[in-house]
Amino acid sequence: MFKKSRLIGEYFMQGDIACAEGALAAGCRFFGGYPITPASEIAERMAMRLPLLRGVFIQYEDEIASIAGILGASWAGAKSMTATSGPGISLMTENIGLGMMMEAPCVVVNVQRGSPSTGLPTSWGQSDMMQARWGSHGDYGSISLVPNSPQEFFDLTITAFNFSEKYRLPVFIMADALVGHMTEKVVIPPVEELEIIDRKYTNKKPEDYLPYDYGKNLIPDFAKAGDGYRYHTTGLTHDKRGYPNMTFECQNELVPRLVNKIKNHVDDISLTEEYDIEGADVIVISYGITSRTILPAITMAKKKGIKIGYLRLKTVWPFPEEKIRKLSKKVAGFVVPEMNLGQISLEVERCAHNDSIVKLVPHPGGGIHKFEDVLHAIEEVAYGK
Amino acid sequence: MRFWEKPFGKEKPKTICGEIHIINDRCKGCSFCIEYCPRNVLEVSKDFNKKGYHPPIVVKPDMCTFCGLCEMICPDFAIFVIEKEDE
Amino acid sequence: MSELRVKISGFGGQGIILSSFIIGKAASIYDQQHSSMTQAYGPEARGGACSSQVVISSDNVEYPLVDTADVLIAMSQEGYDTFLPILKKGGILLYDTDLVEKLQSHKNFIAKGIPATRLAEELGKKIVANIVMLGFATKQAKIVSPEAMQEAIADSVPSKFIDLNMKAFQAGYDYNEEQ
Amino acid sequence: MANNTAQLQEKSHPMEDLLRMDRMPHIWCSGCGLGSAVTAFVEGLKKAGVSYDKTAIVSGIGCTGRVAGYLRLDSYHTTHGRAIPFATGLKLANRDLTVVVFSGDGDLFAIGGNHLIHAARRNVDINVICVNNFIYGMTGGQNAPTTPLGAYSSTAPFGNYEMPFNLVGLAAASGASYVARWTTMHARRLTDSIATAANKKGFCFIEIVSPCPTVFARKNKGGTGLDMLKEFQTRAIIDHDADPTTIPLNMDNEIVCGEFVNDDRPTFWENVQAGIKARLEKFANWEEMQSNSRKISHKKDRKYTSSRDSSIMRRNT
Numbered sequence: 001m002f003k004k005s006r007l008i009g010e011y012f013m014q015g016d017i018a019c020a021e022g023a024l025a026a027g028c029r030f031f032g033g034y035p036i037t038p039a040s041e042i043a044e045r046m047a048m049r050l051p052l053l054r055g056v057f058i059q060y061e062d063e064i065a066s067i068a069g070i071l072g073a074s075w076a077g078a079k080s081m082t083a084t085s086g087p088g089i090s091l092m093t094e095n096i097g098l099g100m101m102m103e104a105p106c107v108v109v110n111v112q113r114g115s116p117s118t119g120l121p122t123s124w125g126q127s128d129m130m131q132a133r134w135g136s137h138g139d140y141g142s143i144s145l146v147p148n149s150p151q152e153f154f155d156l157t158i159t160a161f162n163f164s165e166k167y168r169l170p171v172f173i174m175a176d177a178l179v180g181h182m183t184e185k186v187v188i189p190p191v192e193e194l195e196i197i198d199r200k201y202t203n204k205k206p207e208d209y210l211p212y213d214y215g216k217n218l219i220p221d222f223a224k225a226g227d228g229y230r231y232h233t234t235g236l237t238h239d240k241r242g243y244p245n246m247t248f249e250c251q252n253e254l255v256p257r258l259v260n261k262i263k264n265h266v267d268d269i270s271l272t273e274e275y276d277i278e279g280a281d282v283i284v285i286s287y288g289i290t291s292r293t294i295l296p297a298i299t300m301a302k303k304k305g306i307k308i309g310y311l312r313l314k315t316v317w318p319f320p321e322e323k324i325r326k327l328s329k330k331v332a333g334f335v336v337p338e339m340n341l342g343q344i345s346l347e348v349e350r351c352a353h354n355d356s357i358v359k360l361v362p363h364p365g366g367g368i369h370k371f372e373d374v375l376h377a378i379e380e381v382a383y384g385k
Numbered sequence: 386m387r388f389w390e391k392p393f394g395k396e397k398p399k400t401i402c403g404e405i406h407i408i409n410d411r412c413k414g415c416s417f418c419i420e421y422c423p424r425n426v427l428e429v430s431k432d433f434n435k436k437g438y439h440p441p442i443v444v445k446p447d448m449c450t451f452c453g454l455c456e457m458i459c460p461d462f463a464i465f466v467i468e469k470e471d472e
Numbered sequence: 473m474s475e476l477r478v479k480i481s482g483f484g485g486q487g488i489i490l491s492s493f494i495i496g497k498a499a500s501i502y503d504q505q506h507s508s509m510t511q512a513y514g515p516e517a518r519g520g521a522c523s524s525q526v527v528i529s530s531d532n533v534e535y536p537l538v539d540t541a542d543v544l545i546a547m548s549q550e551g552y553d554t555f556l557p558i559l560k561k562g563g564i565l566l567y568d569t570d571l572v573e574k575l576q577s578h579k580n581f582i583a584k585g586i587p588a589t590r591l592a593e594e595l596g597k598k599i600v601a602n603i604v605m606l607g608f609a610t611k612q613a614k615i616v617s618p619e620a621m622q623e624a625i626a627d628s629v630p631s632k633f634i635d636l637n638m639k640a641f642q643a644g645y646d647y648n649e650e651q
Numbered sequence: 652m653a654n655n656t657a658q659l660q661e662k663s664h665p666m667e668d669l670l671r672m673d674r675m676p677h678i679w680c681s682g683c684g685l686g687s688a689v690t691a692f693v694e695g696l697k698k699a700g701v702s703y704d705k706t707a708i709v710s711g712i713g714c715t716g717r718v719a720g721y722l723r724l725d726s727y728h729t730t731h732g733r734a735i736p737f738a739t740g741l742k743l744a745n746r747d748l749t750v751v752v753f754s755g756d757g758d759l760f761a762i763g764g765n766h767l768i769h770a771a772r773r774n775v776d777i778n779v780i781c782v783n784n785f786i787y788g789m790t791g792g793q794n795a796p797t798t799p800l801g802a803y804s805s806t807a808p809f810g811n812y813e814m815p816f817n818l819v820g821l822a823a824a825s826g827a828s829y830v831a832r833w834t835t836m837h838a839r840r841l842t843d844s845i846a847t848a849a850n851k852k853g854f855c856f857i858e859i860v861s862p863c864p865t866v867f868a869r870k871n872k873g874g875t876g877l878d879m880l881k882e883f884q885t886r887a888i889i890d891h892d893a894d895p896t897t898i899p900l901n902m903d904n905e906i907v908c909g910e911f912v913n914d915d916r917p918t919f920w921e922n923v924q925a926g927i928k929a930r931l932e933k934f935a936n937w938e939e940m941q942s943n944s945r946k947i948s949h950k951k952d953r954k955y956t957s958s959r960d961s962s963i964m965r966r967n968t
Contacts, residue, residue: 012497012507012624030744032736051927056743058919061769065736068729068766072709072740075727076748080740098730149508182536183493183509185500225725225741226748228704232671232720234728243674244720244728295534368537406662413681415876421836438681456665457694457838460686460876461676465664 013186015150015179016041016083019109020049021188022157023081026196028107029055030080032069034062034088037121038177039111042083063088067095067108071170074104075233077224079161083109085177086128087118089135097136098235099170100258103212103220105199107160109173111180114365124177125365126288127340132172133317139255141262143269144172144317146288150184156314162197163269167261168219174316176339178289206230211242212254218261262318271314272323280309282381283327284335285348287313290369294337294361297374306382316344324351333357333381337374339365357381403451403466405443411463414438418455418464424448427455474530478615479541479558481523481551482571487602488547492524494606494624495615499528501627502620508533521550528615543613545605546572547588564613566605584612591643600640603629607644618645669693669703671723678717682876684835684861688782689718691838691859692753695845706749709738711763714788715755715781732762735770738777746920749778749849756783756797760816764796771825771854773919778848778855781818783900784863792866799902803870818858820896823912828853830895830912834860834883837908844910853918860906871902 007021020042023031031046033039043059050057056073060066063084070080084092089110099106114120115127132144143163147153153175164171202209202221211231214220223229236244237251262269277283284298291312301308309331313320324347328334333356336345345360352358359377363369405426412434419427419441426449430442441464443449449466456465478495482488489511496509511524525538544559546552546567552575559565561580569585586608592601603625610621622641629637664670670693679685696706703724710719712731719726725748729737734752742750752759759767759781770777786804787793793806797818801810823830829851833841841859848855862868862879873879887906895911917925 010501012493012501012509030740032740051923056923058739058743060736060739061765064733065739065766065769068733068736069740069743071729072727072737072742073744074740075725076741076744078744080744094730095733098733102727178510178536181511183496183511184533184536185506224745225707226705226745230704230723230725232726232728234720235730236728241673243671289536292534292536406664408664411676413676415682417682417687417877417880420877420881436676454838457690457842458687458836459690460679460683460835462664462666462670462686462690465666467662 007188008190009188011186011188012183013150014041014181014183015147015153015175016111016181017045018150018154018186019083019157019173019175019180020045021186022154023107023161024049024053024055025154025188025191025194026079026158026161027198028079028081028161029053030070030073030078031055031082032058032060032066032073032080033082034060034066034084036063036085036088038113038180039083039085039088039109041180042109042111046081063091064095067092067099070106071095071099071102071104074099074106075102075225079105079165081107081109081161083111085111085113085121086115086131089128089131093131093135096170097138097140100136100138100140100142101235102233103168103258104170105164105168106170107157107164107173108170109157109175112174112176120366122177123366124289125339126174126176126290127343127365129174129316129338129340129343132174140258141169141260142172142317143167143169143262143315144174145271145314146174146316147179147314148288148291148312149179150182151186152314153179154186154188158194158196159271162195165197165199166219167265167269168199168222169262172317174288176289202229210240212238213240214257218257218264266318266320266322269315269318270320270323272320273312273314275310276307277309277311277327279307281307281332282335282378283309283311283331284337284374284378285311285313285324285344286337287316287344288339290337290339293368294371294374297369297371297378300371300375301378301382304379306378308378308382313344319344319347319351321347321351324348325353328352328355331356332384333359335359335361335374335377335381337361337363337369337377339363339369357384401451402447402469403449403453404469405446405449405455406465406467407440407443408463409434409440410436411461412438412440413461413463414440415460416441417458417460421454421458423452423454424450476528476542476615477538477540478526478528478543478545479523479538479555480525480545480547481521481555482547483550484522486522486547487599488522489524490628491545491602491606492526494621494628495528495609496526497628498616498620498624499526502623503616505530505616506533508536510536521548521554523551523555543609543615545609547602547605548572549574566609566612568601568605584608586644586647588644591647592640595636595640595643597636600637603637603640604644604647607641608647609644610641611645611647666690666693669696669723671721674721677721679714680865682862682864682879683714684784684859684863684876684880685714685718685782687835687838688780688841688859688861689721691835691841692718692751692780692845693722694842696849698842698846699849701749701849705747706751707738707741708751708753709734709741710752711754711758712789713755713758714784715753716758716789718753732758733766734758735763735766735777735779739770739775742775742777743920746776750776751849752777752779754779754781755788756781756785756818757787757795760818760821761796764816768821768825771822771827771856774826774828774853774916776852776854776918776920778845778857779822780845780857780859782859782861783818784861784867785815785900786863786867786870788863788866792870797900799900802867802902805866805870815899817896817899819856819898819911822856822858823895826854826916827856827912828914828916829855829910831856831910832858832860832895832898832906833908834880834887834906835862836880836883836887840889840908847910847913851913853914853916860900
């Protein structure tokens with residue numbers, strides 16, 4: 001009975017549920033969470049499914065406990081996940097920093113709603129994008145994936161687990177309420193067809209093992225609790241032994257490594273989709289559900305004869321800086337529609353620098369962009385050349 | 386048979402005693418061990434250790450009964466007792 | 473490429489969300505089409521206004537929302553009043569004749585009524601009114617094929633109630649307005 | 652004699668297999684009770700006979716938060732107040748581990764108070780050792796949720812206005828399976844308690860009343876660590892039958908010590924398993940239902956890739 005409970009096939013599935021199924025397919029066996037609209041369905045699904053797969057589901061007393069709990073489970077060797085929305089992420093940020101510092105693999109799902117504060121619980125937004133990058137205090141490299149459909153929610157959840165295991169850090173999935181509560185066909189392939197990456201466990205003997213000794217790729221090997229390694233790990237600045245070390249030298253070795261282990265692997269992590277980029281005058285850069293809700297505007301622009309290209313970011317962090325820099329030398333400008341008042345557009349501006357103009361089409365959330373606004377921005381960039 | 390050969394009481398009964406080891410430089414001079422030693426084996430030494438504290442010194446080694454209280458109460462892991470058989 | 477945009481409205485507890493789920497499932501799983509279902513709900517879910525929407529397409533659904541509907545299913549007066557303006561010219565309106573009483577002029581579109589709730593009550597359970605409506609919609613608006621709809625219903629309701637739901641579907645499918 | 656001592660120093664301390672000797676001396680002040688608490692913990696673990704490889708220790712922030720760093724076990728120094736949920740995750744994901752949370756009163760009962768009562772309510776199988784020194788030590792002597800009414804601290808220059816928590820009462824009322832209180836002076840009884848807790852299922856809570864000579868004693872005329880210990884000695888009584896909710900700690904009342912609660916309640920994980928089993932037996936046809944729905948939806952001729960190439964712009968390109 002326990003073995004048979006894996007789903008394979010085609011399902012008409014809600015985004016949140018697809019996310020939970022993706023996590024299970026990736027091997028997630030620990031979920032700690034706290035209910036919040038619009039992410040509760042993920043916890044509900046996990047509560048139903050995890051026990052059948054001999055996993056652990058626990059509804060914690062709050063989001064702070066949830067993230068601390070999944071970090072603990074991660075150190076016990078389990079692939080672990082939590083899911084919440086903006087207010088929950090705000091509570092979690094301190095321990096997300098701990099996860100970055102301790103380098104504990106786990107996945108944090110943020111089904112974004114209208115913000116700030118309690119905002120629009122049942123409606124959607126994309127205004128937590130910068131929080132995913134800079135939410136916790138301090139410098140660290142971070143990875144955020146943004147799905148735009150239930151199928152992609154499923155796929156990117158698996159990718160998120162792979163990245164977290166590979167690079168040893170908490171990875172964000174920045175969905176939004178519309179994707180989370182959208183129901184579409186989701187294809188769940190047999191597990192053999194999926195690429196699943198597991199963290200690299202050390203093959204050293206306990207007496208030789210240093211928990212934060214790293215190689216060329218800057219990622220230390222993992223040892224889990226209870227295997228006799230008896231290592232120490234801390235949120236303090238630490239040396240290769242994991243011992244606190246309050247010196248500049250140690251800080252200067254540790255923190256740049258946390259940033260560079262992601263920076264050096266941007267090519268591997270950065271996932272994008274491009275259409276008609278070659279020879280385009282204007283490129284629309286978009287991510288998440290916005291990439292679908294603004295499509296009619298792009299069709300209209302095409303009909304008007306504007307040479308328009310389209311770049312969709314599946315990985316928002318690390319930001320594909322090089323790609324945008326190269327493109328900015330070829331095009332007149334970028335149009336960035338997003339459901340916030342300008343977050344990713346700042347990154348595009350930074351990369352486009354003086355080479356091309358960047359036009360933000362803001363939206364505060366709780367609805368979708370008006371096609372006319374997007375079209376107007378595209379025209380402005382195209383004809384203002 | 387052995388009991389017949391060595392009548393009860395002939396052999397001197399064994400007394401357990403302890404050998405106190407003090408790691409001077411780890412001591413922070415709190416005097417817990419000196420105060421709580423039931424047989425007043427220890428005293429404050431006149432010497433300083435590296436950190437400027439007065440570590441304890443064993444003044445009545447024969448009085449130690451290996452009760453281990455000094456080891457238990459020392460907050461600095463600076464004193465321990467090893468069981469020693471009295472000859 | 474063909475696209476069909478369906479809006480379903482009523483009040484909480486009528487199975488509005490389930491109806492659109494079944495339509496979407498029928499289309500994407502059993503009819504080899506693509507579909508996308510989204511729902512709108514607020515804190516007033518039970519008894520309050522409730523709506524959901526399905527987009528059915530022969531290709532991947534790109535734009536998932538329903539700004540203009542090809543088919544509007546109204547299970548309450550409030551739903552009818554709210555969403556009638558988004559029904560496009562030549563679209564189909566399906567409504568519950570007992571629950572939607574104040575009708576406006578239907579010059580620009582086809583309007584068909586069915587006493588879905590009454591029929592469901594006659595079958596023994598009021599809650600299958602949404603399935604009666606689905607049967608009616610399958611016949612009148614040809615949203616999806618009847619076979620796919622039946623399979624999707626069977627797959628989405630508790631196994632104890634499959635027979636009842638099939639009867640409800642049939643009642644809606646066979647209902648003739650002129651009767 | 653001096654010669655003799657020097658010679659003896661070469662032998663190593665018997666606790667060195669469980670201490671990170673490369674980190675000694677520790678950061679705690681002279682006269683602080685934390686070292687004694689750690690000794691009792693190590694002795695307790697030895698007495699309990701648990702495998703060191705299978706023992707993990709989790710600490711929060713503060714003076715006591717440094718304990719994890721000095722013990723040669725799988726040790727985790729987490730964020731302020733969050734040691735208990737971290738330990739819960741660790742324990743549930745690897746149920747073979749003995750997981751101990753070693754932290755201070757401020758960490759466990761102020762910022763982490765919510766986690767403590769909920770872990771006790773769930774009866775998660777972890778041990779929580781709280782070293783109570785009545786004050787925030789590391790940050791310089793600010794008010795703690797345990798600071799007695801009227802005691803001085805750097806944020807209570809006119810004397811503390813707030814009623815303190817009675818830690819054992821709170822833990823017992825929240826549903827802990829085992830609740831005890833000792834002072835650092837009760838070295839042997841404390842060791843026994845720690846050993847009992849290590850082998851006991853469910854949420855075990857041990858409060859260790861400890862002297863803080865540097866900040867608490869200085870602000871409250873408590874003298875040295877030794878003076879505080881002597882004061883504990885005169886004030887402490889042992890009463891295992893005491894109702895833990897009726898024995899708060901004040902500036903000068905009796906320090907009632909003892910093992911107040913030692914119950915066997917089903918743990919969180921036992922309840923989880925029992926619940927799942929009961930539910931699955933009730934719905935024996937669950938499996939059948941699952942396979943049925945798969946039969947319909949999983950047709951052979953369907954390709955898995957049908958909607959996976961999400962070429963969203965196909966129409967436009």
